[in-house]
Amino acid sequence: MASVSIRNLDLSFGSVNVLKNLDLDIEKGEFLVLLGSSGCGKSTLLNCIAGLLDVSAGQIFISDKNVTWEEPKDRGIGMVFQSYALYPQMSVEGNLAFGLKNAKVPKDEIATRIKRAAEVLHIEPLLQRKPSQLSGGQRQRVAIGRALVRDVDVFLFDEPLSNLDAKLRAELRVELKRLHRQLENTTMIYVTHDQIEALTLADRIAIMKEGSIQQLADPHTIYNKPTNLFVAGFIGSPSINLIDGSIENDKAPVFNCSSGTINLKSYEFAAPVNAGKAVLGVRPEHVATGAAARALSFNTEVVIDVVEPMGSDTLIWTTLGADEFRFRVGGQTNLAPGETVLIGFDPAAASLFDHETELRL
Amino acid sequence: MSAQARPSQLFKNLNAKIASIPMILTALVVFVGGTFWTILYSFTDSKLLPRLRFVGLDQYERLWSAPRWLTSIENLLIYGILSLIFSLVIGFLLAALLDQKIRFEDTFRTIFLYPFALSFIVTGLVWQWILNPDFGVQKVVRSLGFDSFVFDPLYNSDIVIYGILIAGLWQGTGLIMCLMLAGLRGIDEDIWKAARVDGIPMWKTYLFIVIPMMRPVFITTLVIIASGIVKLYDLVVAQTGGGPGIASEVPAKYVYDFMFRAQNLGQGFAGSTMMLLSVAIVIIPWAYLEFGGKKRV
């Protein structure tokens, strides 16, 4: 049963179409992440779901109720904002109670709910403070609490962690995940531009670009089987290596590029193979070196250009034929710039895209 | 999933619309209505009371052949341009000076701002007095031994408008300074650091970096200064009464005098229509640029 459904949603400001004929179904209890770079329409979509923006066409259903023209408060949603959006003149308790008072919830019920939310979020000692007396992490907890006390089916997060420093972000990320598990049956829709957040938190990720969803799938699929060139390039850090070449399909399909011919026997084609120009995407961590590389169906020698130690692993920059090529080795490597090294990869783990349509082949 | 009737657009934001009723009424009834009323009656020969007896463009012909109206326009142009330039320049310089982390900032700011608390009537009166050659600056300087010193701006037709300008700037620049100061305080400190590291001289930083960043402040300021200029009336009445002769007449005074002193409403309305027209010529393109193209949510 879908918790949130979006049908043929259009939104335009004047002549600019921000969302184009968008469809999306979100299961009850699912954690869905809307991922994209700024301006892709992900926050706009979230605001439409929240009812903070009026749609130009289409419908929105929440818990099977058509809420397209409902007020935000009547949609059964809670929302957490990037800037926390705490009411500065109210105490933490006041912030938590504000929505409930507006909904005319009885006083003792309010107290109970606040107490419960405060326990869950570990903010009991802060209840009497003003937002200005809280740290960033505490503020965001309160903001989450404000959504929590509303006792709703759908949580909306609008880049909630972007204003926090890296360490806090990691901490709160885990807590959010824990919270989601605790609140079973609560749907969460989470907007972010940070792929780590998306990959770690999501049940499913919707990658957006220019107002439409490029791919909607679980993190594993998104990462390993990107549906098009954009998704492949967007997900993954360091980003995927892209090699220009062409597919030849005489007997068995092969990929010809400036550094040689790669046999595509092990590659799972998504569609019948056609010869033509294509792009091969290889994730840096799917590249093996030395003896391991020799065993793979494709290997070649490259000269190391730059070595970037990153602690747990090391990133090596080289060129493969005409293309820049990165690969990842262990943190303890002793490779140095100028050395020649044998690398190899298995096309089964790679992705092939049509040069024209940029779609996965 | 049932289909649902789209709520009427009229009732959307109903509370906002209800709350805006005073604004809508003011805008439509007073400002638009009053303007059209004024324009309508400018084509009549109304004297003491408004009467719909149309005389075509007679009032306008007379208006544009009246030496006093032409002098008024000329004065308003001189005063307006100079007042705009000096208000902005002085206001900005004062703000820049006060923004140098100086001591006694509060004191200086209060000194520059207090004239704004006084009405134009009072301003006009005081400056009339200071500029009066028989007791004011001229007399004081002469009593120091400079017998031939002449400083009588209010009694010299050629420069009287500058005498009014002195008083007008005295009264108004404080507010402009505050606006500018507020704008400067809103500029990111890092800009200054960057400019300093890059070795850009301070005046260049102000001119090419800071001022362009203060565009919104300048717009608010411009509206305030410009609306004050168009409405210039009390100051002239209190300081010179339009004199010597008609040398310091301004359009608002022409309009007022013809409406009430000369009891020729039609002529007064013709004058005010011209004023409103010139304001509209400035405002409408601005509004178009500001609101016409983009739309923010």
Place this chain on the structure above:
Amino acid sequence: MSDPTLSSAGAAATVGSPGLVSGPAGPRPRRRFSRRNIFLYGTLFVIAVYYLLPLYVMVVTSLKGMPEVRLGNIFSPPVEITFEPWVKAWSEACTGLNCDGLSRGFWNSVRITVPSVILSIAIASINGYALANWRFKGSETFFVILIFGAFIPYQVMLYPIVILLREIGLYGTLWGLVIVHSIFGMPILTLLFRNYFTSLPEELFKAARVDGAGFWGIYFRIMVPMSLPIFVVAMILQITGIWNDFLFGVVYTKPDIYPMTVQLNNIVNSVQGVKEYNVNMAATILTGLVPLVVYFVSGKLFVRGIAAGAVKG
């Protein structure tokens, strides 16, 4: 940018121990009388004199007797200080048959100013709020018309408003005048409030909507408590404007509620032989006292409020 508070660190820069590298060390030397400071404070001082001169002349003159006013120059301090002009201006000066000076109009001015300030600010702040957060079709058109209205000389609107007030039956009453002040204060105040509310984080407004607060709920519970600075600015502007108003006060009311400025006009404009400049000046200062005090007390908030309201557009 120098910080003068540091300049007391003194001129002693050459404290490097012998044998070590000589050259700049420690805090950079700053002199209190650097060329920059002399220029800065000198300029400020000269400008301050220009701004203070009229006030000085007013005060000094109001403390002189008439003979001294006639003889001396206007800048010289009073030889013999007398408060008689103040007493006269406040309680004795005649306008027509009433010889009770400005005191007559003071409370009327208060009675006019207080409701006018409250109503005009209430309306303008709601306008600004609606324009910033609840735009509806045409709302910007009304805003542009309001800005246009800021440029309409009051005198031009005198007659239409007489008709308007007559039709709604408020002509000649205090409330009629209050409405007139609200109308003419609306353009600039709405502009300020709109800019201010636009500059507040939009997410706050969204959060409140999700929390179920409506138009009024958000206004009273969220916006107003956050907007003290801009309310102070609006208050200062309105108190000044309304307190100093003469034209509306006299055209739209009756003698029993004439504001203080009417008495000021009568004192200043009716002359008995020689103009009593000292009384005029005392009357002038007395009339301007209320806005002046407001400025002196809340000047700091004024800049802060403007900073909040005018920077973002």
Place this chain on the structure above:
Amino acid sequence: MKFTKTLLAGSAAIALSTSAFATDLEVTHWWTSGGEAAAVGEFAKAFDATGNKWVDGAIAGSGGTARPIMISRITGGDPMGATQFNHGRQAEELVEAGLMKDLTAVAEAGKWKDVINEIGLLDSCTIDGKIYCAPVNIHSWQWLWLSNKAFADAGVAVPANWNELVAAAPKLREKGMVPLAVGGQPWQTTGVFNVLMSGLGGKDLYLKVYDAKDAEVAGGADVAKIFSALNDAREMSRGSNVQDWNQATNMVITGKAGGQIMGDWAQGEFQIAEQVAGTDYSCLPGLGVNELLSTNGDAFYFPKVDNAEISAAQDKLAEVLFAPTTQVAFNLKKGSLPIRKDVDLAAANDCMKKGLAILAKGGLVKSTDQLISPDTATQIDDLMTQFFSDESITPEDAQKRFAGIIKSAD
């Protein structure tokens, strides 16, 4: 336009019965200077004595300040009980619009027509045979006030007419005095011109220009002489850096100026300064050339109200204003001539007596207030004030513009 209709609807029948109740009556006027306020006090005293109460609504600054207030109040439907206007054409339209109370009954009861000094004054209050205002005094513009002290200092005899003043001017200049003080306000410069017109040009010329509005005469040789005299006046007035008329008068009183052309209200200033006519100052009605006085003056109008008590009080006030005792008391303080010929002004001083004598001889002429509209008057004001302040305007240019104004005058 329903502007006037709604007001007409609310008008009530005029109650003639004298009310026994005390009624507050708000009276608006612009008499705020010393002598004026004292004079208006006499009205208030007399009116209060009838058991009613005079509520004073003084607003300083005649034309520009007070008049819009009065007109707004009347058209706004919330009129005062009575209001001052210069009698003449200023209130014409208010009467035509039916906003003013008809005083015919009061006037007939008080036999105003029989006792009035100059019937033209009542004519100006009469529209369609009905009387709408109560004239209260006669002011005349045609006076040249001279400082005896100034001429003594300059070592010349006090002039006996305009030409002698012009001749004596250089001597006064030598002593650093201004021969002719003229205040900077437009109406004062126009006053000088009109006085020169009637004083030097005579009654016929004056009426041809202002009554017949004959543009040819206005542009002709006779008026050219007036403009040449005006040029003299401009020359003589250089250096009088004052705005208000009474500041100019004060220059005469203190001997800083030789003379001033100003209406008889200036006399009040001499009196307050305790100057004696004949010894301290001299007065030359009609500039000592044509002894002709114009009938400027003030009148009270009574807006229509639909309240019987107020209406009765208005009648009472009209009656009181015209009463002989009030007339004497008021005009002595105001320095103007009484409206009635049946009162005795024994207390009048030299100058007033000269005026009364001219009055008795019938040397009166209608004032410009009565002859031309305020609109025309304002245009003449603009011309005159510009002429006085801008020496580059030749008398010929000014005359040409003057003729143009007269041509389009109404």
